Amino acid sequence: MAVASTADRVGKLAQVGDYEIRLLKVFKTVVECGGFSAAETVLNVSRSTISVHMANLEQRLKLTLCSRGRSGFGLTEDGVIIYDAVRRLFSQMEDFRSTVNALHVQVSGELNLVASDTISLDDRCPFPEVLGQFCQRAPDVYLNFETAPMNEIERRILNEEADVGFIPYHRELEGLAYQPIYEETCYLYCSHTHPLFAMEDNEEIRERLEQQRLVHAGIQTNPDVTVQLRGLTKAASAYYYETRTAMVLSGAYIGFLPEQYVGQWERDGRLKRLLPNERMYRLGIAAITRQYGRLNKPRDVFMELLAKAVLSGN
Known part of the structure; x- marks a missing residue:
């Protein structure tokens, strides 16, 4: 009789529900702690309970994931593959959670922009396109847009009187972050x-x-x-x-x-x-923001769109 491959055996798993997710979390913790004993403190459960969880997981997957005994804890070949898959699974779940949460965070408030002279209408500056994308993404944000000399723009950004400045930069000041444009x-x-x-x-x-x-x-x-x-x-x-x-x-x-x-x-x-x-x-022409400051979602969204536009050449 032919022996089923690892992929065939894993394919017999009917579903991955909440219980399976809990078992996979236990498995991931055990691996990262280097054994059952070390995982007891992290999981706040007894070694015998961990052993039961691991046995249940192996039974559901129809795989032997690890060896435990006098020689110590170690992953089998299948265990290495499953651990790598578990890490990717939880990473993707976290990305999904962050995406959903971001969609529920409504961007509101004000965005204060200040530009030096003719930068905002220069053909090489994607400002109009970025502004249009920003208004679609954050329609509830009230926008203020002014012009000022470079020194005044730097001062306003550092003092958090403005959120994003567009300047011909002659120098780099401590406390400012620079996004080159053209x-x-x-x-x-x-x-x-x-x-x-x-x-x-x-x-x-x-x-x-x-x-x-x-x-x-x-x-x-x-x-x-x-x-x-x-x-x-x-x-x-x-x-x-x-x-x-x-x-x-x-x-x-x-x-x-x-x-x-x-x-x-x-x-x-x-x-x-x-x-x-x-x-x-x-x-060099750049957009400047305060390097360290209070949380400002409208500014962050605007700068994200600007960076993408500059990178794509649009």
Whole structure:
């Protein structure tokens, strides 16, 4: 007579109900404790009761799971396979429980967003798509959305006055978590009415560059930006791209601006890059949250959706 395989024998198990689950928990505990004696304290039952439970489980599975005797406790080959399956079973049950509980936790309250300048409408930022997904997932959340300078955004997030900030980050501050979104390149521009616009000789531009009036962001910047500003004549400050671009378009100032933002004026011939291979720097754009703070489900849901969108490239 052929001997039934392990898979055939396990297949004879009619069902896995509450009682079988309790027996499997006992088995898992015994294995992880290394024997019946050590499991007594954890399970708070006697060794003889554990032995009965194990015998009942083996009878139901029609398998010998472990050896016990003078040589000590040990798993059989079938026991190793069943233990691995039990671990997966309980892990999946826990995942199911967490999923169900999460569905019953209604996301409500407020979500306070604050962005620096033009980030939220940049084609490379998935903000509109993420916002739409968030409103479907958490329709009862009241949304506040403002703009502010980078330093103010960092302060609000650290003080928990805002939940998520969008900034061109020049630095990483302790206490903040950063989710990179995209990177932009800034070049030095002048307008078509500026004296440098008609110059073609780079050496001549270099010689006259330090005498030109520069409008800059007016905030502490990273080392790359500091190097680019060195030697230039800081004559005005304008944090927002809109106002800074207007000042450069006036013909009275030169200034660093993101190529994506000023693309239309550059294509129209109203702006020109000055020494583009030398006078440029890159800025990373990120969403920031407070690294350690109070529980905030609307923020966590929003950041989960944002991270997925960035990862997928949408």
